[in-house]
Amino acid sequence: MAVYTEIDDQTLSAFIADYDIGELVSYKGIAEGVENSNYLLVTSQGPYILTLYEKRVNPADLPFFLGLMNHLAGNGLACPTPVAARDGEALRELCGRPAAIVTFLRGMWPRRIQAHHCAQLGTALARMHLAGEGFTLTRRNALSVDGWRPLFEAARPRADEVMPGLADEIARELDLLEARWPTDLPHGVIHADAFPDNVFYLNDQFSGLIDFYFACNDLLAYDVAVCLNAWCFEADRSFNATKARLLLASYRKVRPFEDAELNALPLLCRGSAMRFLLTRLYDWLNTPAGAFVKPKDPMEYLHKLRFHAAVSGPGAYGLE
Amino acid sequence: MAVYTEIDDQTLSAFIADYDIGELVSYKGIAEGVENSNYLLVTSQGPYILTLYEKRVNPADLPFFLGLMNHLAGNGLACPTPVAARDGEALRELCGRPAAIVTFLRGMWPRRIQAHHCAQLGTALARMHLAGEGFTLTRRNALSVDGWRPLFEAARPRADEVMPGLADEIARELDLLEARWPTDLPHGVIHADAFPDNVFYLNDQFSGLIDFYFACNDLLAYDVAVCLNAWCFEADRSFNATKARLLLASYRKVRPFEDAELNALPLLCRGSAMRFLLTRLYDWLNTPAGAFVKPKDPMEYLHKLRFHAAVSGPGAYGLE
Numbered sequence: 001m002a003v004y005t006e007i008d009d010q011t012l013s014a015f016i017a018d019y020d021i022g023e024l025v026s027y028k029g030i031a032e033g034v035e036n037s038n039y040l041l042v043t044s045q046g047p048y049i050l051t052l053y054e055k056r057v058n059p060a061d062l063p064f065f066l067g068l069m070n071h072l073a074g075n076g077l078a079c080p081t082p083v084a085a086r087d088g089e090a091l092r093e094l095c096g097r098p099a100a101i102v103t104f105l106r107g108m109w110p111r112r113i114q115a116h117h118c119a120q121l122g123t124a125l126a127r128m129h130l131a132g133e134g135f136t137l138t139r140r141n142a143l144s145v146d147g148w149r150p151l152f153e154a155a156r157p158r159a160d161e162v163m164p165g166l167a168d169e170i171a172r173e174l175d176l177l178e179a180r181w182p183t184d185l186p187h188g189v190i191h192a193d194a195f196p197d198n199v200f201y202l203n204d205q206f207s208g209l210i211d212f213y214f215a216c217n218d219l220l221a222y223d224v225a226v227c228l229n230a231w232c233f234e235a236d237r238s239f240n241a242t243k244a245r246l247l248l249a250s251y252r253k254v255r256p257f258e259d260a261e262l263n264a265l266p267l268l269c270r271g272s273a274m275r276f277l278l279t280r281l282y283d284w285l286n287t288p289a290g291a292f293v294k295p296k297d298p299m300e301y302l303h304k305l306r307f308h309a310a311v312s313g314p315g316a317y318g319l320e
Numbered sequence: 321m322a323v324y325t326e327i328d329d330q331t332l333s334a335f336i337a338d339y340d341i342g343e344l345v346s347y348k349g350i351a352e353g354v355e356n357s358n359y360l361l362v363t364s365q366g367p368y369i370l371t372l373y374e375k376r377v378n379p380a381d382l383p384f385f386l387g388l389m390n391h392l393a394g395n396g397l398a399c400p401t402p403v404a405a406r407d408g409e410a411l412r413e414l415c416g417r418p419a420a421i422v423t424f425l426r427g428m429w430p431r432r433i434q435a436h437h438c439a440q441l442g443t444a445l446a447r448m449h450l451a452g453e454g455f456t457l458t459r460r461n462a463l464s465v466d467g468w469r470p471l472f473e474a475a476r477p478r479a480d481e482v483m484p485g486l487a488d489e490i491a492r493e494l495d496l497l498e499a500r501w502p503t504d505l506p507h508g509v510i511h512a513d514a515f516p517d518n519v520f521y522l523n524d525q526f527s528g529l530i531d532f533y534f535a536c537n538d539l540l541a542y543d544v545a546v547c548l549n550a551w552c553f554e555a556d557r558s559f560n561a562t563k564a565r566l567l568l569a570s571y572r573k574v575r576p577f578e579d580a581e582l583n584a585l586p587l588l589c590r591g592s593a594m595r596f597l598l599t600r601l602y603d604w605l606n607t608p609a610g611a612f613v614k615p616k617d618p619m620e621y622l623h624k625l626r627f628h629a630a631v632s633g634p635g636a637y638g639l640e
Binding site: 006008009010012023024025026027028029030031032040042047104105106107108109110111112202203 | 326328329330332333343344345346347348349350351352360362367424425426427428429430431432522523
């Protein structure tokens, strides 16, 4: 939850005047998201979202993110689309920061995940992977396997403050992941952060994906692994194989898995768990006490990692 | 900036179904306001504001606040109006808290106060005072003169941590205010918190008042004094007599002052400065370090208090 940049009403009205979106009628800071400043604008033409990109986003990545949203929407995926100003540019500057207005996406993210959400997510994610084909810009995944060790080294000296033995456990797991990580699976543009708060539903129907600010080129099945971790564990840490089965089955109806992808799934899930364990661990150790944004518990992802490390094969995810 | 209560999407959809405002399409927590949880809802009929009343609001006061908004709007004042559910009630319960939906008010509060804002505020405030006539519910002002000493006593032991000598200075001033505070001036329903963030403008025209959660029955001229303090000092602490003159002149065109009100103005301004000095001082001393909401600087209001204590008469406010 954060609005980092306060915008002056006059400055914003002047900014809006460069667009063909009507006159500004209202704007409110949105108390969601921790990376950027988001405002819900209401103009005489309806609602829009304004994002000011804060320091955790690399400005050089913004053409990729905004171009991707346009590309995906052009290929029929429901997602916000950047609105170009009269000069033709969607990426502009406001209050000294890169800024963009995107269309307003109807829907709400599900606070209580139900099986039908997972089934629809599988379909939507596969459609996104297909819709991403032909997008010419690329962005490497800085948070994939070769990005994990630097994160670990930064967190290692104090990792055992979170749990005794944590540093050793991560070190062993990281050796294994680096040795076995696959490289020859189908790849393309992935969302890489399709957690429930980035997937909207309206009347129990999928209505769109948002927040493409971790999107990158990587193994498509890795995106599925991220979702299995984010959507298929219950609050009591148990794995819900029904949700996983629905997610995978609906995904594979739209984009069939190769055998190699299926077999790699447990390892990809371990890797995805490692990625979120490490970023959460780093944030946990580096967030000042009483900070504005409360860091998320890294241990949730240690438990997920252990689950995937213990499965005997992809059948654990509800498949035969 | 605060959303204290997180609302579940299913719970909210079920709540909305009790109203005739269309189907819920979206909701976002608003990162403004420190007393309550506010959400901007978008339904198939347009935007609305949902407020969950948190612990700083006394539930017994809610019929006054909501009834007042209806009464003022019925008398032509631009302000949000509570939306009744199908059972006829506007005051309902959500997530274990009192909750109400109000209409969406177009406009934005001015970040940079200009003279024309003050002129229009004067007109609007006087219209509100007239529009409040005939409202049958009453609410005493718990933060008027008899509420100041208890606040002071709570803050007194540590007041000098903020500035050496502050406790003595407040004590002397409080003795004077209690001895001289007027009681026989015109009274009625006042807003009591008409700071810039509670007054909306659209295209440089006043578009409405919001946030009536300090409204009460008190001296009408005291409400004007609150505004003189909140709108007519510059960032460098100087008093802008032009803004004050415009505010007062436009107010008095709609509701002429009695001579007694005019003469009492310096004292009422001192009292209003004392009220915000004391509440800010209390919050300053009682907000944990690193808390979610950053307390406002009490010293700003000590300087305002000193200004009004030093004036020779109401002429200091730009009048003859």
